[in-house]
Amino acid sequence: MRRFLERLLGLDRRWIFLFVLLSVAIPIIVPIGLPVTTTESTRKAFDFIEALKPGDTILISFDYGPSSAPENDPMAEAVMRQCALRKIRFIVIALYPLGGLNLANNAVAKVVSEFPDLKDGTDYVNLGYKDGASAVMRRMGDDIAGAFPTDQKGTPLSQIPIMKGIASLRQVQLVFTVATGIIGEWWITQVHPQSGTPVIIGPTAVSAPKYYAFLNSGQLVGMLGGMKGAAEYEKLIRARYPEMARFYTTTHDFTATKGMDGQTVMHLIVLLFILLGNSAFLLSRRGAPR
Amino acid sequence: MTLPPIGVWIAAFLTISALSFLYKDNPFFRFAESLFAGVSLGYYIGITLDQTLVPNLIEPLAHDFGKNWDLVVPGLLGLMLYMRYVPKIGWVSRYALAIYVTYYIGLDFTRRIHGEAMPQVARIIQPVFGPNPLAFVFVIGVLSVLVYFFFSREQGPVTRRISRLGIWFLMISFGAAFGFTVMGRVALLIGRLNFLILDWIYPILGI
Numbered sequence: 001m002r003r004f005l006e007r008l009l010g011l012d013r014r015w016i017f018l019f020v021l022l023s024v025a026i027p028i029i030v031p032i033g034l035p036v037t038t039t040e041s042t043r044k045a046f047d048f049i050e051a052l053k054p055g056d057t058i059l060i061s062f063d064y065g066p067s068s069a070p071e072n073d074p075m076a077e078a079v080m081r082q083c084a085l086r087k088i089r090f091i092v093i094a095l096y097p098l099g100g101l102n103l104a105n106n107a108v109a110k111v112v113s114e115f116p117d118l119k120d121g122t123d124y125v126n127l128g129y130k131d132g133a134s135a136v137m138r139r140m141g142d143d144i145a146g147a148f149p150t151d152q153k154g155t156p157l158s159q160i161p162i163m164k165g166i167a168s169l170r171q172v173q174l175v176f177t178v179a180t181g182i183i184g185e186w187w188i189t190q191v192h193p194q195s196g197t198p199v200i201i202g203p204t205a206v207s208a209p210k211y212y213a214f215l216n217s218g219q220l221v222g223m224l225g226g227m228k229g230a231a232e233y234e235k236l237i238r239a240r241y242p243e244m245a246r247f248y249t250t251t252h253d254f255t256a257t258k259g260m261d262g263q264t265v266m267h268l269i270v271l272l273f274i275l276l277g278n279s280a281f282l283l284s285r286r287g288a289p290r
Numbered sequence: 291m292t293l294p295p296i297g298v299w300i301a302a303f304l305t306i307s308a309l310s311f312l313y314k315d316n317p318f319f320r321f322a323e324s325l326f327a328g329v330s331l332g333y334y335i336g337i338t339l340d341q342t343l344v345p346n347l348i349e350p351l352a353h354d355f356g357k358n359w360d361l362v363v364p365g366l367l368g369l370m371l372y373m374r375y376v377p378k379i380g381w382v383s384r385y386a387l388a389i390y391v392t393y394y395i396g397l398d399f400t401r402r403i404h405g406e407a408m409p410q411v412a413r414i415i416q417p418v419f420g421p422n423p424l425a426f427v428f429v430i431g432v433l434s435v436l437v438y439f440f441f442s443r444e445q446g447p448v449t450r451r452i453s454r455l456g457i458w459f460l461m462i463s464f465g466a467a468f469g470f471t472v473m474g475r476v477a478l479l480i481g482r483l484n485f486l487i488l489d490w491i492y493p494i495l496g497i
Contacts, residue, residue: 189405
């Protein structure tokens with residue numbers, strides 16, 4: 001045993017990479033279906049949207065790029081599906097320069113194909129991307145058409161039914177920012193104090209810890225923290241709307257719930273290596289001359 | 291069996307090229323890295339032109355100049371920024387940059403005060419021994435961390451112990467943040483492997 005642990009100290013790290021690769025790949029091929037427990041921050045977000053009335057409008061801001069899509073895509077899709085089921089209208093924008101718009105287009109197209117009754121311009125609208133996120137938010141606080149004169153297809157906002165009666169962010173019932181980096185924080189620290197519009201954030205796991213402070217201070221309604229938060233939201237949606245299970249049980253599509261299998265197995269592997277590595281280190285120190 | 295489209299093959303090749311760095315540095319990785327940097331920059335320029343400059347500046351000026359003449363000012367300021375590439379009149383760009391920086395300082399100042407400092411300070415004003423049993427720990431944590439960051443005076447025996455406690459609070463929060471970071475990075479790997487398996491390998495195998 002001692003010799004085995006000593007050999008571990010000199011282990012080529014590429015073996016660890018291989019273990020990590022296999023621990024993530026195998027659950028994708030053979031889903032395990034490990035249980036997902038929900039947290040209060042995700043339940044609050046879910047309940048807030050559930051409490052909105054049919055015909056209310058929320059703004060969904062795609063503030064992330066392809067690099068964090070595995071975490072953020074499932075959040076955006078889950079919330080849009082919930083909106084479609086609850087007849088809540090949604091306005092889509094993208095403020096992240098590198099790929100935010102493409103991800104928004106893909107997510108909207110996917111959800112619209114799942115809910116063919118959704119009508120562009122009436123039930124939802126995609127306003128596209130705008131550069132300079134902070135200045136865009138400032139402008140939207142007073143005048144959305146000033147920041148987005150047209151939708152993605154070039155239709156002026158005055159001719160879009162969903163935008164009737166929505167001149168500024170004060171007239172939307174919620175901002176849901178699916179975010180990586182600083183843009184999500186600006187919705188909380190800049191838009192919320194100016195317009196009073198409630199904010200829910202779906203950050204990447206890397207940025208999630210800092211948002212707990214905003215959650216505790218009441219500046220955020222709820223939060224979906226990383227892939228775990230997205231998986232929790234998927235669970236809540238499936239529990240409330242059993243017919244939605246068809247989107248989350250397929251083996252040929254990616255879901256956060258499925259991703260959490262890989263996460264859990266990989267975390268166990270990392271824990272195992274931490275234990276083995278530290279044991280080997282302590283044993284080697286004990287045997288070394290003082 | 292339907293083979294995946296050419297775009298999926300290219301994406302798969304670039305994904306494997308990027309991941310190949312984990313084995314060792316190689317030309318495929320460098321190619322993927324350079325291509326990514328170049329494509330990102332090109333995409334950023336294109337999307338800003340198409341989604342921001344055309345609908346918010348060029349089209350309003352072209353369609354109704356009389357009503358939108360004020361857009362000439364930000365348009366000129368934007369152009370002035372590029373004057374730094376002309377050495378003789380490079381100083382012109384400083385005026386545009388000064389306005390740009392001033393705007394964002396003003397915006398950020400309000401944001402920090404109203405959006406961060408005030409609500410967070412208000413949050414820690416609560417009964418220490420109230421209904422929330424964690425409030426005491428919360429207040430102790432805030433105060434001890436603040437003492438740790440108080441560098442204006444040399445620490446005495448008491449403040450040194452308090453700041454030591456602050457370090458413990460900081461370490462716990464760093465540990466939580468690191469755990470989340472690991473989860474985030476693994477999520478990226480899950481995303482790439484999902485793509486390789488579901489979108490590339492499965493169609494090739496006809497699954």
